[in-house]
Amino acid sequence: MMTKLRSFSKFFLYLLVVAFIALMVFEWGADFNGGRGFQANDVIGVVNGQEIKLQLYETAVSNAVRAEQQNGATVDAAQESQIRNRVWESMVQEILLSEQVEKMGINVTDEQVSEDIINNPDPQTRQNPALQTNGVFDPVKYRQILAQPGNAQILMMMEQDRRANLPFRRLVDFLAQSVVVTEQELRDEYADQNVKAKVAYLHIPVAGFRSDSVKVSDAEIAAYYEENKDDYKAEEKRQVKYIFLATSPTAADTALVYEDANYLISKINEGEDFVALVKGHSDDPTAARNDGDLGYFDRNTMVKEFTDAAFSAAPGAVIGPVKTQFGLHIIKIHDKKVEDGVEKVHASHILLNFETSVGTLDERRDRAEEFAELAGDIGFDKAADSLKVEVQESVPFGDNRLGAIPGVGRIRTGMDWVFHSEKGAVSRVYSLKQPDGYAVMQLIDITPEGFRPMEDVKNLITTRLETQKRTELARQWAAGLASEAKGGDFKALAAQYNSTRSVRADTTDTFPRKAIIPGLGRAAGVAEAAFKLPVGSVSDLLEGDRGFYFIKVLQRDQFNEETFAEKRSSLRNTLSQRKLQTVYQNWYNTLKDNADIQDLRYKFYTS
Secondary structure (H helix, E strand, O other): OHHHHHHHHHHHHHHHHHHOHHHHHHHHOOOOOOOOOOOOOOEEEEEOOEEEEHHHHHHHHHHHHHHHHHOOOOOOHHHHHHHHHHHHHHHHHHHHHHHHHHHOOOOOOHHHHHHHHHHOOOHHHHOOHHHEEOOEEOHHHHHHHHHOHHHHHHHHHHHHHHHHHHHHHHHHHHHHOOOOOOHHHHHHHHHHHHOEEEEEEEEEOHHHHOOOOOOOOHHHHHHHHHHOHHHHEEOOEEEEEEEEEEOOOOHHHHHHHHHHHHHHHHHHHOOOOHHHHHHHHOOOOOHHHHOOEEEEEOOOOOOHHHHHHHHHOOOOOEEEEEEEOOEEEEEEEEEEEEEOOEEEEEEEEEEEOOOOOHHHHHHHHHHHHHHHHHHHHHOHHHHHHHHOOOOEEOOOEOOOOOOEEOOOEEOHHHHHHHOOOOOOOEOOOEEEOOOOEEEEEEEEEEEOOEEOOHHHHHHHHHHHHHHHHHHHHHHHHHHOOHHHHOOOOHHHHHHHHHHHHOOEEEEOOOEEOOOOEOOOEOOHHHHHHHOOOOOOOEOOOEEEOOEEEEEEEEEEOOOOHHHHHHHHHHHHHHHHHHHHHHHHHHHHHHHHHOOOEEEOHHHOOOO
């Protein structure tokens, strides 16, 4: 078993790294300082009866964000949302896998942990240059390092890690026992990658029959609707009314930015260093590396307002504030020149963004909170009348992965609230980005899942049936060409019928068996015939997603036994890992589908 574990260890570690994100960041995050007081009943999820506490989740998220930032990433609201979802999924996975470990009675002894540390170093350890000899991992050096007294703390951490993840690796190893790669599968995999064919083809497209008249009766439409009713399932839809208070800058906020710009201009006029002011005040993200220096630019480089101001000033001048779509600019002109007949200016600038003040943000938030409280007391519409805010209504919508609520914006926790609430419920205040602002919703309608009425899909069904009938016309017409096509003169047939039926003849480049065929797209039957027919022979009528075909096999590579033998081992490894990944994913998906998972995060988050 240890041999098998080692052979799959890299893949196991890849699978399990997600499962242990929550565990690792929690253990690393003992210094977490939450900004809220956690209560004993703060439960953000339940998995098969096991609660996930808010404090544990917040700790995990906080440390995952910190890890991203330590790696140089800037974590914005959207990225933090993705991290929250990854941490949630990892916690669910850890609980489900732990249940299976316990159910199957998988445990590890101290001896097994020690053996795994000594005999199964992880890939990162193997790649450490200090543990290699002539570029190859040296187990002697590795064991010498483990034996050094000064590394006792590291050894304890390794032991904790192996004791935690070895049972899970044993679990996946159990699944690996079902993975078998046959000799024929190896040969097929090699052939799929290395054996190529080239064909000439005659294409009879269904589009060549679009002008043919076909009739679809009401009885055919009704029959098709009943036979394919599942295609017209309508998910549960909900509808909300909402108020939205934008947090865009007010006139007062804009005036403050102008005041700041004029203050900086006065300091420049008093002799303060321009570069120092750039470093201290510019909102241009490139200022940190270029000190606001834009270099030489022509009239087509910058936006019009900036260009007009810069080219109208003399070298040495400081001008502004100049308003553009990016904010307010204070521009210093260094030089002007004509280069290859093109006038250019060398300038630096300080950029001040138009931003919403803290006071405005607080006022909008307070107003939204006041509305939500009042709406709960006297009703949504009455609260809107009282506070003079506009009420809008969404169109009916279904639950979607992005959390996109029509009219309101993208907010996953808001979507979860909508689909967990009773009709008439009023939400808390939700903070949104793009557009920036605060929203409060009321659930006003619930349409249960069902089927779209036939009248709503009648035109769609009619089009499908017409296409089916034209496809059958094309099939019958193409079948009538079979005897002529067998002669192999595809170009002559294309020339004869191109103008009436858009028939086309061409030759492909070489292509492997499992590929989109150049010029033909996805046509499994064509590919299969190309690798089965004798070279030089012409196929029977074949069907693809673009119409009907006859092909003539022009050439095909031979199966190279010698090269196959050289690649056999790597092919087996590739297929084994691919199969194991499929087995694991299917097994885990079934485990998750049958689990009782309650995601209650929507009760705690409003952004």
